[in-house]
Amino acid sequence: MAALVITNANNKGGVGKTTITVNLADALAREGFSVCVIDLDPQSNCSQHLSKTLIDPDRSIVNVLQAADDDLPLDFDSFLTETIIDNVKLLPSTLKLDGLESDIHNAYVNPLLVLKRRIEPLLDQFDIILIDTAPSLGLWLRMALTVSSKVIIPADTSGQYTMQGTKDLQKFIKQVQRDVNPELETLGAVATKVTATNASQAVMGLLSIQFNMFETVIHSATVITESQLAKMTVLQHARTSRCAKEFVNLAREVLSRCGLQPKRKNKPGPKSKTTVSTLATQELEAAS
Template identity: 30%
Template sequence: MGRIIAIANQKGGVGKTTTCISLGVGLARKKKRVLLIDFDPQGNSTQSLGYNPDMLEVTVSDVLDRVIEKDYTIANDYGIIHSQEGIDILPANIELATMEMKLLAVYIGREKILDKYIQMISDNYDYILLDCKPSLDIITLNALTAADSVLIPVQAQFYSVKGLEQLLNTINQVVTGGLNTRLTIEGILLTLANPQTNNFKEIKKVVEGAYGQHINVYHTHIPRAVTAEEAPASGKSIYLYDGTGKVAAAYEQFTQEFIKEA
């Protein structure tokens, strides 16, 4: 059974999707079988890997619909795209936004719809990465209920760090409330960093001081770079778009650290 990791932060613009794709491709480059589930109605992971969300016949919404209808005859490759970068992706589009109302209408087990699907296909992968939307609702709760652990990208700035507490409280409620007692925190990854500044050094010190005793704070940090902002529009990961740049090097180092600590 593959490890299921939710990449989550309720704050947008922290490099969540870039981290999800870069870790996925980094793991695939190390011969791991990886599925990325785009679980954000904006479809950012889908677009960032070169696919038009509005042109796809099957997305994660269709998969969830079939599970809600108790159709468990879903083929292992139903809706899954085999990308040129070595990872599989279950795409998303704006239809996922309407899924919240459908999930809320499920009387029993609304938080476990995604989990039921993942249990059907998890043996096909070493890692399943869930790119969560930047909010804490029933969609994200489905991801947290299905996951083994949560990877938290945090932009190296004061307000991003301050917002960590809400996500950590939600994770704690998922565990203590019995929705997913196996859920742990994979670690905190500092992103969009400028390591030469005093601000970054102070933020790093605050994060390690506040959380480092109980939560893994990765030694690797991801620097800010124009190429990382340009890569999604090109439909390529940072490895294809700027493979010799500092962001690709940082994600390669992070992937090695991630595997070593797994």
């Protein structure tokens, strides 16, 4: 069976797209699924979080998109990177992706199909492909939605501009469904950065009118920031926390909405760690 391809999308930044991608990948892998994460964001935060090693600029999504048609199908052993999660591979991004959009537009009659044609070998290699996208309504998001069967919308409940951003995204998704991918389905919106404040609860209420909301919500939690600093997932860093349980529940709800059953019982994650990993330390030192 071909891989289930899911894009996490929102044209507003800071809503939790990458956080959901990273932790959903871990939770799905713990349910027994082989997962590939494709980073389509030039900021490459997802790649920096997941990769076990520093990103090789010659083994990224940029090189995949630049590959000539004559080189297809690609051997992805040359591009996929090991991650901090068992049973999860990464097709990383780099800042070079930011300057590639005009080249793709100029080189192809139908640039939307470039990603779809190039990742075809991955569809038989993995159970689930998760695509992390940039906060924009540009070519990379359109490409991701063209190749995807499902889209998840992380919705920040702490921001005053959430509603307008999600309305714009809805229109964009409908255009892709109409023009290139009628099979694309919005699985639902995930409320993120949820708190007990009146403002957060009000935004959740408005979102529930506009979207088919996931029952699982992701609360604002310090363990999310701690896990990012430690280059770990929340399940690895604090597996007994409420936040970790929320990502497990979200993964199971995603599977249920896609008509899939877990392949195995959840395995307990490693004990909570509070130290920053060696690679994270290297990156912090390099940035200083």
